[in-house]
Amino acid sequence: MNQNRPEIAKSGRTFDSAYSFSFSITIGLVLFIAGLVISLTFGQSATIGLIFGIPLLLAGLILPVFMMRDLFHHNELDGACPYCDAPIKTSDATIRLNCPSCKRLIEVKQESLHRTE
Numbered sequence: 001m002n003q004n005r006p007e008i009a010k011s012g013r014t015f016d017s018a019y020s021f022s023f024s025i026t027i028g029l030v031l032f033i034a035g036l037v038i039s040l041t042f043g044q045s046a047t048i049g050l051i052f053g054i055p056l057l058l059a060g061l062i063l064p065v066f067m068m069r070d071l072f073h074h075n076e077l078d079g080a081c082p083y084c085d086a087p088i089k090t091s092d093a094t095i096r097l098n099c100p101s102c103k104r105l106i107e108v109k110q111e112s113l114h115r116t117e
């Protein structure tokens with residue numbers, strides 16, 4: 001059995017998710033503020049303010065949604081049950097699941113299925 005370092009990848013993944021989450025929020029906020037500032041700066045000539053401000057405002061609002069949707073989208077995982085070889089479909093967001101045919105507990109690690117010890 002290769003059970004040497006199961007915990008490292010898990011914590012790395014959590015950090016990565018948290019990082020990209022705050023990163024997308026920051027980008028959205030920066031674009032939103034930039035759009036706001038440009039709108040206010042060119043407030044007198046409304047056309048320029050609208051041309052530059054509105055798209056930036058929209059980008060600031062839409063971009064985090066897109067990035068977060070990407071973040072919460074998890075890969076489909078196809079594998080065989082490590083106990084009984086039954087085909088299993090799950091997502092890599094799953095940590096543990098029960099095999100539908102033999103009902104034993106399976107652990108999802110590094111996008112593959114493992115027995116729980």
Ligand SMILES: [Zn+2]
Nearest residue numbers: 081084099102
């Ligand atoms: Zn099974």
